[in-house]
Amino acid sequence: MIRTESIHIPFTYAAGGTSSIFLAALRDEARILATPCPACDTVICPARSSCPACGGPTATPVDVGPAGTLVSWTELADGTTLALVRLDGADTSLVHRLAGGDGTWVAGQRLRARFGESRTGAITDIVGFESENGAGR
Numbered sequence: 052m053i054r055t056e057s058i059h060i061p062f063t064y065a066a067g068g069t070s071s072i073f074l075a076a077l078r079d080e081a082r083i084l085a086t087p088c089p090a091c092d093t094v095i096c097p098a099r100s101s102c103p104a105c106g107g108p109t110a111t112p113v114d115v116g117p118a119g120t121l122v123s124w125t126e127l128a129d130g131t132t133l134a135l136v137r138l139d140g141a142d143t144s145l146v147h148r149l150a151g152g153d154g155t156w157v158a159g160q161r162l163r164a165r166f167g168e169s170r171t172g173a174i175t176d177i178v179g180f181e182s183e184n185g186a187g188r
């Protein structure tokens with residue numbers, strides 16, 4: 052006999068040293084941090100303790116953004132639009148929501164992070180990315 056069900060298992064885990072620094076900067080200062088890799092010169096956002104390109108340890112976090120460029124996007128069934136945003140100063144793209152505008156997006160479009168008024172130390176402290184030029188594009 053096979054039963055198909057879903058179970059909900061809440062859990063808590065430590066974010067880790069570098070991710071904690073990243074999340075605290077979002078919460079306390081509305082800053083977005085990345086970590087440079089001294090071995091391959093890749094600037095990784097969100098900040099990580101190791102480089103996804105070469106595996107080496109990263110250096111002290113640096114500020115990137117809050118503006119960046121729309122790389123790609125997709126619309127989910129619930130109407131949410133998720134995007135890859137390459138923040139100014141970063142070599143990797145951050146996955147986040149697109150917000151506002153008329154739903155017209157263009158690769159290469161300039162975006163800016165909009166932070167929430169009440170921040171908790173989560174990636175959702177960034178409400179989303181909006182067009183730098185106002186509505187739409």
Ligand SMILES: [Zn+2]
Nearest residue numbers: 088091102105
């Ligand atoms: Zn590297």
